[in-house]
């Protein structure tokens with residue numbers, strides 16, 4: 001089952017082999033989550049998208065989104081906007097922050113964003129896309145990459161023209177979310193466009209959309225000539241996926257679900273990072289969405305989860321988790337063949 005193909009992608013000074021990247025995701029890929037995914041094996045991690053207009057106005061929330069730790073490198077910071085001057089100014093801010101890669105969002109489907117002539121709206125205005133990208137490549141020394149979609153809708157798929165246009169601007173790589181804007185997140189990603197694009201341009205192409213398992217990674221590398229892959233939703237609540245993929249692609253090793261010890265250790269590492277980077281109690285409150293992922297499938301975990309999401313201190317969380325571990329120990333003592341106590 002080993003990944004037979006060897007791919008190498010060069011972005012600036014970064015050599016990425018059989019690359020599997022963490023996708024930018026708003027309200028998901030914050031610093032703590034990125035650090036965890038990086039530790040698990042993600043080759044490049046991306047910030048959530050940041051509004052250029054907010055960045056140049058020093059909006060603290062947007063500045064915070066750009067903050068990263070040294071152990072995240074290489075880190076890509078993603079920006080979006082409709083005005084070339086604001087995008088150029090914010091690109092310089094991103095570069096000054098020490099980021100390794102500047103990523104431009106030409107793919108966001110959300111109405112509020114496209115109505116503002118940003119994100120996927122640029123798929124309908126290739127002249128603005130070209131001019132904006134050219135100016136951004138000129139404005140910074142770090143590599144500039146782009147993330148976009150196949151086209152606006154099924155009747156106007158223009159990814160080949162988009163890729164050719166972007167290649168001429170000097171970008172370092174192009175990520176293609178293999179859906180149209182119209183599809184939003186519905187339907188299936190159509191990976192067949194990757195080879196059609198690769199035939200026409202010389203750019204590193206990163207495949208994105210519906211990569212959910214080590215087997216998908218193998219299939220994507222086998223069926224397409226992509227230079228790397230990017231994973232979004234499948235990593236939410238399951239950062240261990242990167243570890244499974246790396247074990248599979250590097251050593252032909254199939255590793256199963258993470259052990260209970262690994263899940264709990266990662267939960268506390270993630271929680272501590274959250275509090276460290278966002279402060280208390282915000283870091284604790286914002287962590288609540290993560291309990292279900294870490295405890296998924298564990299015997300009787302829903303009862304504990306309900307208590308965890310209202311817990312008000314780290315001590316309380318430790319004590320609830322200890323109770324859960326005790327109950328699981330008891331469960332295993334009576335049903336030893338149930339490895340994780342899965343079934344609730």
Ligand SMILES: Cc1cc2nc3c(=O)[nH]c(=O)nc-3n(C[C@H](O)[C@H](O)[C@H](O)COP(=O)(O)O)c2cc1C
Nearest residue numbers: 023024025026048049147177209210211231232233
């Ligand atoms: C909650 C959420 C937030 C997202 N935010 C962003 C974003 O900020 N920038 C971006 O380029 N794409 C964003 N996306 C799209 C993902 O990066 C990715 O293209 C999409 O989820 C398809 O990949 P997947 O099938 O692996 O999830 C977001 C997706 C989700 C689910």
